[in-house]
Amino acid sequence: MDIISNLAMGFSIALSPWTLMLAIIGCFVGTIIGALPGLGPSNGVALLIPISFSMGLDAISALVLLTSVYYGAMYGGRISSILLNIPGDEPAMMTCLDGYPMAKRGFASDALVISGVASFVGAFLATIGLMLLAPLLARVAFQFGPAEYFALYMLAFCTLGGIGSNNQAKAALAAALGLAIAMVGMDKTTGMPRFTFGELHLMDGVDFLVAIVGLFAVAEVFHFIETHGRDSAIGVKLGKITVNWAKMWSTRWAMLRGSGIGFLAGILPGAGASLGSFLAYMTEKSVSRDKATFGTGNPRGVAAPEAGNNAAAGGALIPMLTLGVPGSGTTAVLLALLLTLNITPGPLLFTERPEVVWGLIAALLIANVVLLLMNVPMVKVFVHILSVPSWILLPGVTMVAFVGIFSLTGSSFDMLLMVGFGVMGWVFRKLDIPTVPVILGILLGNSMEDNLRRAMVLSDGDWTYLFSSPISIGLWLAALLGFVAPIFLRAVLKKPALPATDDMSSD
Secondary structure, X not given: OHHHHHHHHXXXXXXXXXXXXHHHHHHHHHHHHHHOOOOHHHHHHHHHHHHHHHOOXXXXXXXXXXXXXXXXXXXXXHHHHHHHOXXXXXXXXXXXXXXXXXXXXXXXXXXHHHHHHHHHHHHHHHHHHHHHHHHHHHHHHHOOOHHHHHHHHHHHHHOOHHHHOOOHHHHHHHHHHHHHHHOOEEOOOOOOEEOOOOOHHHOOOOOHHHHHHHHHHHHHHHHHHHHXXXXXXXXXXXXXXXXXXXXXXXXXXXXXXXHHHHHHXXXXXXXXXXXXXXXXXXXXXXXXXXXXHOOOOOOHHHHHHHHHHXXXXXXXXXXXXXXXXXXXXXXXXXXXXXXXXXXXXXXXXXXXXXXXXXXXXXXXXXXXXXHHHHHOOOHHHHHHHHHOOHHHHHHHHHHHHHHHHHHHHOOHHHHHHHHHHHHHHHHHHHHOOXXXXXXXXXXXXXXXXXXXXXXXXXXXXXXXXXXXXXHHHHHHHHHHHHHHHHHHHHHHHHHHHHHHHHHHHOO
């Protein structure tokens, strides 16, 4: 009964005209920010904090505005991923794997609708989970120490072979390259530069946004120029734009599985939506009977990561509100906002400032409905991007990529580095080497190294500490099975999947 009364209090705050208007504005602005390559939710929220202060917003209003931007940006990241193979932010890169092939086959509207509904399901269930399970699930995060996190990251890298390539050796090579790039920069422990080759611009390391935009956006431009537009979604002939309800219904279990996995990943501090979307995709592929169709335009390959990354966005609020530990980069920005507003996150927040917590939860529930009603009808508008002539669209994409990176880093070196990553992505495409492991290596490499070092410090150099808990042992076994099993099963699994490809393409 306490939950119902608290939620009623939250809705009384969130349904005020002023708060409701802020939620709608935040959803709209967040969707645009998410769709623009390179910005992403954390940068979008950070850019809007000064604006919220200049408007003189109180604590609840500022939180409602910025969390609506957060959720909106998580929704919006899928748009450019599906239509142009350019992730709006790092969690959306998993959506590229099947969303862009669907667009190339003329099913862009189906992919956008499925991703929009999956985003709603993931975010809505995560918000319900935040409401019901926050104090309980916060304790789960305490069970994860450095050894468990290191094993979790190993699980991610060991299963990469089954995602982006039919050749695990190439996927392992790409992951190793990503980890090597992550090591570039100043060593946090010794303060010595590593692999910078005397270049001052590399002292801070390689920004993963530079790598993402280069490997996806710039490489796509190079590939388009080389092939003169063949094998691209740009300029594809689209039929009547309708919602394929049967296809969307067929992804319902993928959405639910992705939501649960993403929510749990979001709860773990530092894991974030990127790992949530990856694990959701990996799980969906592992339980599917038509594994070979993943990466060629399988709707479940769109639904699972979208539900996963949006559920992770909601799950990441739990450690922030209950422990004061941010679960992602964006919640770290929101934590800074709370502290600036003299609100101390922690277990006492639910009793001392219940109006803040429950007003926020109610606003998130409303924002999810607003985003669904806003995004699904706008599918027709989004899809028409593909009808823009390539001689207009490609220079536009290139300009957005360069302006986006320069506005974030202010460095011409980073723009050259982005072009270098674009060339590398283009070469990798010709050699059939997946680029997603490179991105994940850059994205997770520093956290993986930090947790390994913490584990070695805590154990005084004893490497067996990495296998010291039931959780870490389970993750290591899953990693071993995830790496070895596809080598023996790939030939067997491909055979029954061939008819499914034909069935799917006839939708």
